[in-house]
Amino acid sequence: MRYLMRRSFHGVLLLVAVSVLCFLFSDLAPGSFLDEMKLNPQISPQTSTALRAQYGLDQPLAVRYLRWVESVTHGEWGYSFAYNLPVSSLLPIRARNTLALTLAATVLAWAIAIPLGIWSAYRNGRWEDRFTMGATSFLLSVPELVFAIGLLFLAVRTHALPAGGMQSLDAERFGLWQKTVDLGRHLAVPVTALVLASLPILVRHVRASMIEVLDMPFISAARGCGIGEAKLLLTYAFPAAANPLISLFGLSVAGLLSGSLLVEAITGWPGLGPLLLEAAMSRDLYIVIGIVMLSTIFTIAGTLLADVMLVVADPRVRAE
Amino acid sequence: MKGKRKLVIAAVFLVSLHVAILCAGFVAPYSPTVQNRDFAFAPPTRIHLVDSRGSWHWRPFVYDWEPRPNAIYEYEESRSGRRPVHFFVRGAEYTVAGIFSSNLHLFGVDAPAQLFLVGTDNYGRDQFSRVLYGGQISVAAGLLATLTSLLLGLLIGCVSGFYGGWVDESAMRCVEIFLVLPWLYLLLAVRAFLPLHITPVHAFLLLVGVIGTIGWARPARLVRGIVLSVKTRKYVIASRGFGASDTYILRRHILPETYGVLLTQAALLVPQYIVAEVALSYFGLGLSEPLPSWGNLLASLQQYNVLVSCWWMFAPALALVLISFGYHEVANAFHEQLQSGST
Numbered sequence: 001m002r003y004l005m006r007r008s009f010h011g012v013l014l015l016v017a018v019s020v021l022c023f024l025f026s027d028l029a030p031g032s033f034l035d036e037m038k039l040n041p042q043i044s045p046q047t048s049t050a051l052r053a054q055y056g057l058d059q060p061l062a063v064r065y066l067r068w069v070e071s072v073t074h075g076e077w078g079y080s081f082a083y084n085l086p087v088s089s090l091l092p093i094r095a096r097n098t099l100a101l102t103l104a105a106t107v108l109a110w111a112i113a114i115p116l117g118i119w120s121a122y123r124n125g126r127w128e129d130r131f132t133m134g135a136t137s138f139l140l141s142v143p144e145l146v147f148a149i150g151l152l153f154l155a156v157r158t159h160a161l162p163a164g165g166m167q168s169l170d171a172e173r174f175g176l177w178q179k180t181v182d183l184g185r186h187l188a189v190p191v192t193a194l195v196l197a198s199l200p201i202l203v204r205h206v207r208a209s210m211i212e213v214l215d216m217p218f219i220s221a222a223r224g225c226g227i228g229e230a231k232l233l234l235t236y237a238f239p240a241a242a243n244p245l246i247s248l249f250g251l252s253v254a255g256l257l258s259g260s261l262l263v264e265a266i267t268g269w270p271g272l273g274p275l276l277l278e279a280a281m282s283r284d285l286y287i288v289i290g291i292v293m294l295s296t297i298f299t300i301a302g303t304l305l306a307d308v309m310l311v312v313a314d315p316r317v318r319a320e
Numbered sequence: 321m322k323g324k325r326k327l328v329i330a331a332v333f334l335v336s337l338h339v340a341i342l343c344a345g346f347v348a349p350y351s352p353t354v355q356n357r358d359f360a361f362a363p364p365t366r367i368h369l370v371d372s373r374g375s376w377h378w379r380p381f382v383y384d385w386e387p388r389p390n391a392i393y394e395y396e397e398s399r400s401g402r403r404p405v406h407f408f409v410r411g412a413e414y415t416v417a418g419i420f421s422s423n424l425h426l427f428g429v430d431a432p433a434q435l436f437l438v439g440t441d442n443y444g445r446d447q448f449s450r451v452l453y454g455g456q457i458s459v460a461a462g463l464l465a466t467l468t469s470l471l472l473g474l475l476i477g478c479v480s481g482f483y484g485g486w487v488d489e490s491a492m493r494c495v496e497i498f499l500v501l502p503w504l505y506l507l508l509a510v511r512a513f514l515p516l517h518i519t520p521v522h523a524f525l526l527l528v529g530v531i532g533t534i535g536w537a538r539p540a541r542l543v544r545g546i547v548l549s550v551k552t553r554k555y556v557i558a559s560r561g562f563g564a565s566d567t568y569i570l571r572r573h574i575l576p577e578t579y580g581v582l583l584t585q586a587a588l589l590v591p592q593y594i595v596a597e598v599a600l601s602y603f604g605l606g607l608s609e610p611l612p613s614w615g616n617l618l619a620s621l622q623q624y625n626v627l628v629s630c631w632w633m634f635a636p637a638l639a640l641v642l643i644s645f646g647y648h649e650v651a652n653a654f655h656e657q658l659q660s661g662s663t
Contacts, residue, residue, distance in 0.1 A: 014496065014497060014500060017493070017497050018497055018500075018501065021497065022509065025509075025510060025513050026513050137645075137648065137649070137652070138645065140648055141591070141641055141644040141645035141647075141648045142641050142644075143591075143595040143598075143640065143641075143644065145595060145598060145599055145602065145618075145637075146637045146640060146641060149618065149621055149627075149634070149637065150634070150637070152627065153621075153627055153628075153631075153634070156624070156627060156628050157628060254499075254500070254501070254502040254503070255502070257502040257504075257505065258502040258503055258504035258505065259504075261502070261504050261505060261508070262504065262599055265603060276505065276508050276509075276512075277508065277603055277605075279512060280508050280509070280511055280512035280605060281512075281604070281605070283512060283513070284512075285512075285513075288508075288509050288512045288513075289509075291505065291509075292501065292505055292506065292509045295501065295502045295505045296500060296501055298502075299500050299501070299502060300500060303500075
């Protein structure tokens with residue numbers, strides 16, 4: 001418990017550091033959202049100056065930062081220039097969509113990777129193992145971007161799956177079941193792209209840690225006692241091999257978020273990715289900072305979750 | 321021995337890809353900017369060995385193509401003239417690496433026929449040539465950004481590991497921040513703060529700088545670990561006893577120990593950074609037209625009709641996959657070599 005408290009405190013410190021870094025960067029960079037506005041002849045210089053004052057962009061860095069911190073405590077997270085809304089009213093729904101996508105992809109990827117990795121480790125060196133290794137080393141070199149565009153191409157070409165968005169246009173009239181099916185069909189392309197991209201690393205790690213465990217004496221002992229191979233693999237070897245995999249789960253959150261950013265933006269999934277791109281294009285400062293903070297929170301939460309799982313799963317860690 | 325052979329094969333594959341990209345002018349039959357407005361979105365030119373009368377030719381040949389009347393983006397072969405494919409032909413002038421210029425091309429066909437190996441884009445520019453020339457930009461961006469990351473990482477890692485104390489402490493806190501952030505989010509965020517409308521050369525340097533500086537954390541941490549372990553070895557302590565200076569120890573004893581890690585990191589980072597450039601350019605935040613790069617070549621796939629009907633526009637994606645495959649195989653084989661060497 002005390003460990004958890006300490007970790008959370010550490011996480012908060014990290015967040016503060018990230019936000020300071022973001023503000024420093026934004027200050028170093030020339031230009032802002034309102035500079036683009038100056039190019040627009042329909043907006044008078046007075047309006048532009050008034051807007052600068054309203055958003056507080058004429059203040060020095062420290063003042064702007066403190067104002068932002070204040071708005072965070074109010075739960076506003078700054079103000080979007082382009083939407084003219086508090087950032088906090090834009091982010092949650094996008095974050096929910098991103099989480100739905102990454103969660104579905106994570107569950108599916110692990111559900112495929114664990115059996116495949118165990119099987120590959122069990123058949124170590126045979127053709128099945130070699131085939132899996134060859135396939136993963138090929139998949140490893142195909143970036144998410146290419147998976148996403150390729151799958152989009154297939155979806156559009158075959159008309160089997162909808163391309164882009166999260167719901168069909170007439171989704172409002174659907175019943176609950178139809179809505180779920182519709183959501184699933186829209187999820188299919190981005191989730192498949194993410195799963196294909198993250199699968200090879202997971203399979204390789206599962207395989208590597210299983211091979212290590214399968215070499216240990218207690219496995220030979222159990223085998224000598226006449227325990228069946230299936231039981232041996234699943235209840236003896238796998239729990240012993242799970243430790244590094246749980247840590248990997250925590251570490252892979254950041255990579256998965258990065259991957260989902262690309263996949264979302266390409267397949268038009270309305271998550272954080274497209275919003276961040278849009279904000280990067282229009283230099284919507286507070287949205288960018290808000291999304292960076294949010295992605296940091298997700299990553300920290302992921303590692304924390306992995307640590308908790310480690311404590312639950314492994315009595316050796318608990319004893320420390 | 322088997323591991324060594326694997327490494328050699330992978331390295332040869334990777335090097336030949338790079339040579340092909342470096343000598344794009346020689347390998348590509350056309351200049352990347354020459355437009356053929358009459359042949360926009362032409363599919364790959366068919367290469368034949370058997371002519372319309374059914375007789376066999378040892379030398380491959382193509383037919384003239386002409387637009388189908390009353391249709392756009394549709395072309396057909398006119399079976400009248402047979403144009404054999406020649407090797408080492410004279411064509412458009414080009415320079416290799418800005419050093420020497422030539423007009424010799426690996427292959428080509430006689431005018432008026434044209435050989436588009438992987439079709440053309442919306443201005444009728446030869447996609448194969450553009451992929452090769454685009455590779456120069458994308459791969460150079462990846463390599464330079466990797467170099468930036470590794471140098472930064474090496475410098476910070478060495479100083480932090482060697483001197484310790486508050487320098488080490490603060491550097492490692494920074495590493496933590498950079499490692500906890502999903503790097504693509506960070507990349508986009510930093511890009512968001514920088515100006516959008518800039519010249520291509522500035523855009524290229526900016527891109528390399530941004531991608532390179534974001535990735536310094538992992539190499540820095542790895543280098544620091546090595547420095548920490550090497551620093552306490554007996555021969556280092558001995559040479560210190562003989563009065564060796566810090567820079568001498570760093571250069572003679574510590575730097576050579578980091579090469580293995582740096583090389584493996586390089587082989588992992590280069591494909592990642594090439595993909596970063598491609599992603600940014602794909603979304604219009606990186607390099608834009610006239611300069612071809614794999615990212616902005618792929619960007620045409622954002623248009624629905626191109627995505628659906630022009631499969632050859634995926635050619636840059638294939639090139640991207642090939643080069644990352646090469647790097648991953650080299651990294652793998654090299655890692656195995658290191659492992660077997662140390663045990």
